[in-house]
Each structure stands twice: as structure tokens, then as C-alpha cells.
Amino acid sequence: MAKNLAPQLETVFSARGITKVYHMGEVDVHALRGVDLDLYSGEFVVLLGPSGSGKSTLLNILGGLDSPSEGTITYRDKKLTSFDDAELTSYRRDHVGFVFQFYNLIPSLTARENVALITEISRNPMDPVEALKMVNLHERIDHFPAQMSGGEQQRVAIARAVAKRPAVLLCDEPTGALDVETGILVLDAIQRINEDLGTTTAVITHNAVIADMADRVIHLSGGHITGIEQNSTKKAAHELTW
Numbered sequence: 001m002a003k004n005l006a007p008q009l010e011t012v013f014s015a016r017g018i019t020k021v022y023h024m025g026e027v028d029v030h031a032l033r034g035v036d037l038d039l040y041s042g043e044f045v046v047l048l049g050p051s052g053s054g055k056s057t058l059l060n061i062l063g064g065l066d067s068p069s070e071g072t073i074t075y076r077d078k079k080l081t082s083f084d085d086a087e088l089t090s091y092r093r094d095h096v097g098f099v100f101q102f103y104n105l106i107p108s109l110t111a112r113e114n115v116a117l118i119t120e121i122s123r124n125p126m127d128p129v130e131a132l133k134m135v136n137l138h139e140r141i142d143h144f145p146a147q148m149s150g151g152e153q154q155r156v157a158i159a160r161a162v163a164k165r166p167a168v169l170l171c172d173e174p175t176g177a178l179d180v181e182t183g184i185l186v187l188d189a190i191q192r193i194n195e196d197l198g199t200t201t202a203v204i205t206h207n208a209v210i211a212d213m214a215d216r217v218i219h220l221s222g223g224h225i226t227g228i229e230q231n232s233t234k235k236a237a238h239e240l241t242w
């Protein structure tokens, strides 16, 4: 069943009039052209849209990796768009977990050590082994990235992202480099974390099938939000196929 996204749910992000223009020499690239979006506590949203529609730009701005050209974003009661660099660094470190298409693990560190890199600088972290258990990798804790499959490495990256108990998990094409079976294991880990920790989760994908897992599906095209659907029922990751 989809979560009840009644208006009384806490608003985690409130973005208004977000534009982003990249200046490339003589050319201006309009990545976002006036985006208004609210994201609610604990929800699972999927961002769908063609290449170049602005999905990554929006996610990077929400995660404090980039800033908009115009517009405002509030995160809970704080105005993210007024943060200075130090405040953005603290925001990212304390509140946001990131998962990217490529896992960015340190090859010379084991799974446990890759996760510990983050828990050592976090305020209220899980034990790295606990985080690796959440993604079903507890038998691989002492393995190096080269000894793991792509899906296993991505699950280490997810464990690393969630070990600091972030309020928000932002995933940019987390299954883009994986086959179906492995991709489903990765999505299952993301879904379990959303449900067990109540982490507000946004997943970018080109794969429309993954939208069936979401509470809400946000469609982007040409730097605009062109539609938002709420799923009345949502599927478990293991029910998906593509």
C-alpha cells in the first residue's frame, strides 16, 4: 500500500521557482526552468525523465552539491539557499546520503572500512557492520571492492550512505550500471532503508518500471516538472521486472 501522503505529513523540502543556468562560454544551458516541489517526510519518490531533463541538477541542488541560479529551497525550517559553504558542508554531512551510478568505493579498503570512513566523521552513526547487515552484506564485510560484484559494491555504497542515519537519501541512477537481478537487490536495499529508517528517499532513473515502487512519481522534461503522480499501490522491489 502507498503511504498516506496527507497534507499533515511533515514537509522536508520545499523548492520554489528553482532555475539553474550553466554558462558554457557563449552558451547558456537552462537545466531547470522554474521548478516548484515539496517532498514529505519518509516518502519514496522516483524522478523520471529523458536525458538532459534536469533530474541530476535538481537532486544535486536538493543535496547541497550545487546551488540554484534563482529560487528558494527550505529544508525543514531552514533556508538551504541561504547557507554558506560551511553550512552546506554540515548539511550534507549530517542530513544527506548520496548514492551514484558508480559506487566510488576506495579499492584498498574493505567493505567495513569503506563504511567506517563515513561513520568516523558522523554524529550518530550505526556500526558499519549494522549498516552492511541492512543491505544483506554482512558476510562480505572483510572483502575488498575487487572481490565483489557490481551489485554488491553498490550495496556497500548504500550502506556507506545510510550508516550516518541521514534524514534524506538521494540516489542518481543507482541501478544504471547493473543487470536486472542485481538491480532488484539494490532497489530492495533502498526500499528497506526507506521503510525501516523512515529516510526520505529520491531515486533518479530512466527505467519507468522502477516508478512502481514509489509513493510519488515526478516527471521532468526540458527543465520543468511536467507531472506528479501518486501511486495508489506500490510494488516491492522483488515484484519488478524489466
Ligand SMILES: Nc1ncnc2c1ncn2[C@@H]1O[C@H](COP(=O)(O)OP(=O)(O)OP(=O)(O)O)[C@@H](O)[C@H]1O
Residues within 6 Å of the ligand: 022, 023, 024, 029, 030, 031, 049, 050, 051, 052, 053, 054, 055, 056, 057, 058
Ligand atoms: N556542470 C554542468 N555544466 C554545464 N552543463 C551542465 C552541467 N550539468 C548539467 N548540465 C546540463 O544541464 C542539462 C540538464 O542536465 P542533468 O544532468 O540535470 O539532466 P538529467 O535529466 O539528469 O540527464 P541524464 O539522465 O542524462 O543524467 C543538460 O543539458 C546538461 O548538459
